[in-house]
Amino acid sequence: MLIRDVCPACGSSRYKKNGHTRHGKQNHQCKACERQFGATAEDRRISDERRTMVEHLLRERISLRGICRAVGVSLTWLLHFMVQCFTACPDDLHVQLPQRPTDVVLRRLEAEADEMWSFVKRKANKQWVWIAMDAITRQIIAFHVGDRSRESAKALWAKIPLVYQEQAIFHTDQ
Numbered sequence: 001m002l003i004r005d006v007c008p009a010c011g012s013s014r015y016k017k018n019g020h021t022r023h024g025k026q027n028h029q030c031k032a033c034e035r036q037f038g039a040t041a042e043d044r045r046i047s048d049e050r051r052t053m054v055e056h057l058l059r060e061r062i063s064l065r066g067i068c069r070a071v072g073v074s075l076t077w078l079l080h081f082m083v084q085c086f087t088a089c090p091d092d093l094h095v096q097l098p099q100r101p102t103d104v105v106l107r108r109l110e111a112e113a114d115e116m117w118s119f120v121k122r123k124a125n126k127q128w129v130w131i132a133m134d135a136i137t138r139q140i141i142a143f144h145v146g147d148r149s150r151e152s153a154k155a156l157w158a159k160i161p162l163v164y165q166e167q168a169i170f171h172t173d174q
Helices: 048-059 064-071 075-088 150-159 162-167
Strands: 015-020 026-030 036-038 110-120 122-134 140-146 169-171
Touching (some): 048 064, 122 150, 140 150
Antiparallel strands (some): 110 122, 122 140
């Protein structure tokens, strides 16, 4: 554990005690920039090994709360990390269109769209994950993380490949 002797924002050594945090730890306030901070500087960064472990667990489709318990990260951090991972994905998600059938029966593209939610700290802070997938191959063709609003639904639709928007039949729960 490292004890701070300067403000983490401006580097000033002039600070005063400023009550306690909600966790009961001593809080300080810088006299120069008025930033509040704790006296101990705990390194709370997530190591690369733990990030890799979280990525593997996400691919295994383990529950988000289960990943939090297994790796020792907060649900808020995990959701932000998921958004970072998702934004790093290519726009088309390497969607592979089904091969054209050689027999007489023609198939239409079918897709499913749904949303799921999770609490973050309080019931009032819901995070929604919107997913669209090919109904036959079960391949994810688009996703969006946001709230449950019309704008989030439009953002998901904008991420769906054009061939699915034009030709596919979409199934939803409503």
